Amino acid sequence: MKLKAIQYIYHQELDAIYDPNEVDSFFFILAESFYNITRIKLAMNPELAIDDMEKILNGLERLKNEEPIQYIIGDTEFFGLPFKVNQNVLIPRPETEELVDWVLNHQPPTTNHQLTILDIGTGSGCIAISLAKHMQKAKVYALDVSSEALNVAKLNAKLNEAEVGFMEVDILKIEERKGVTDFKFDIIVSNPPYVREKEKEQMKANVLNNEPHLALFVEDEDPLQFYKAITKFAVNNLTDNGLLFFEINEYLGGDMVQLLKDHNFMNIELKQDIFKKDRMIKGQIA
Numbered sequence: 334m335k336l337k338a339i340q341y342i343y344h345q346e347l348d349a350i351y352d353p354n355e356v357d358s359f360f361f362i363l364a365e366s367f368y369n370i371t372r373i374k375l376a377m378n379p380e381l382a383i384d385d386m387e388k389i390l391n392g393l394e395r396l397k398n399e400e401p402i403q404y405i406i407g408d409t410e411f412f413g414l415p416f417k418v419n420q421n422v423l424i425p426r427p428e429t430e431e432l433v434d435w436v437l438n439h440q441p442p443t444t445n446h447q448l449t450i451l452d453i454g455t456g457s458g459c460i461a462i463s464l465a466k467h468m469q470k471a472k473v474y475a476l477d478v479s480s481e482a483l484n485v486a487k488l489n490a491k492l493n494e495a496e497v498g499f500m501e502v503d504i505l506k507i508e509e510r511k512g513v514t515d516f517k518f519d520i521i522v523s524n525p526p527y528v529r530e531k532e533k534e535q536m537k538a539n540v541l542n543n544e545p546h547l548a549l550f551v552e553d554e555d556p557l558q559f560y561k562a563i564t565k566f567a568v569n570n571l572t573d574n575g576l577l578f579f580e581i582n583e584y585l586g587g588d589m590v591q592l593l594k595d596h597n598f599m600n601i602e603l604k605q606d607i608f609k610k611d612r613m614i615k616g617q618i619a
C-alpha cells in the first residue's frame with residue numbers, strides 16, 4: 334500500500350483526537366522508526382509503498398488509545414542522550430533535565446575521595462545515567478523498587494556506555510537494607526512519586542492510562558511520604574556538606590522547605606522551572 338494512502342487513513346482516524354499537524358508528526362515518526370522512511374524521502378518519492386503494513390497500522394491503533402508515541406517506538410531522548418522506554422518506566426520529562434542541569438552546576442569541590450552519587454527512584458535511569466556521563470570521575474548508584482524498571486535502566490546504561498550501580502530497594506523500607514544504609518553519598522538526588530490522587534483529574538488521559546501509577550501517585554493524606562523517607566535517609570547517609578536534590582510537586586514547595594528545615598538542612602533553595610513553577614529543591618547537610 335502507498336504510504337501516502339496510509340497517511341490519509343491516519344488523518345481520517347486521528348484528526349478527531351489530535352491536532353492534524355501532530356498526526357502528521359506521529360505518522361512520520363513511525364514511518365521513520367519502522368521503515369526508515371523520512372519525511373523528505375516520502376516528499377521526493379510520493380508513490381513510495383510498503384508491503385508490511387502491520388507495524389504502522391498497529392501504531393495507529395495505539396495512537397487511537399492515546400498511547401504516548403515514545404512507548405510506541407520504544408525510544409526517547411533525555412539530556413541529549415538516547416533512552417529506551419516501555420510501560421514500566423515513566424517517560425523522562427523536560428523539567429527533570431533542569432534538575433540534572435542543577436545538580437551538574439553544584440558539583441562539590443574536588444576531594445581526595447571519589448565522589449559518590451545516589452539516584453532514588455531511577456525509573457528509566459535518566460538522571461543517574463546523565464550524571465554518570467557528565468561526571469565521569471563520580472561513582473553513580475541508582476535504586477528503584479521495580480525490577481521491571483531496573484531492567485530498562487540497565488539497558489539504558491549499556492546503550493549510553495555509562496557505569497551505574499543499580500539496586501532493587503524499597504526506599505520506604507531502606508532500614509532493612511544494611512549494605513545501602515552503611516554507605517555515604519556526596520549527592521543524593523530523587524524525582525520520587527508526587528502526584529496526589531486528587532490531582533488525577535487534571536491529568537491527560539495519555540499519562541493516566543499508560544504511564545506506571547507506581548511512578549506517579551501518592552496518597553492525598555501523606556503526599557510527602559517519599560520525601561520524608563528520603564530526607565531521613567539523607568540525614569544519615571550524606572557525607573559532610575553533602576547535597577540533597579529533589580524534583581517536587583509544584584504545589585508543595587512551602588512544605589518541602591519546611592521538611593528540609595525540620596531536618597536541619599542549610600542553604601535550602603527552592604527553584605522554579607522554565608514555566609515558573611516551584612519544581613526543584615536542594616539542601617546541604619549541616
Ligand SMILES: C[S@@+](CC[C@H](N)C(=O)[O-])C[C@H]1O[C@@H](n2cnc3c(N)ncnc32)[C@H](O)[C@@H]1O
Nearest residue numbers: 425454455456477478479503504524525526548
Ligand atoms: C516519578 S518516577 C521517576 C523516574 C525517573 N527518575 C525520572 O525522573 O524520570 C518515580 C520512580 O520511583 C520508583 N518508586 C516508587 N516507589 C518506590 C519505592 N518505594 N522505593 C523505590 N523506588 C520507588 C518508581 O518505580 C519510579 O521509577
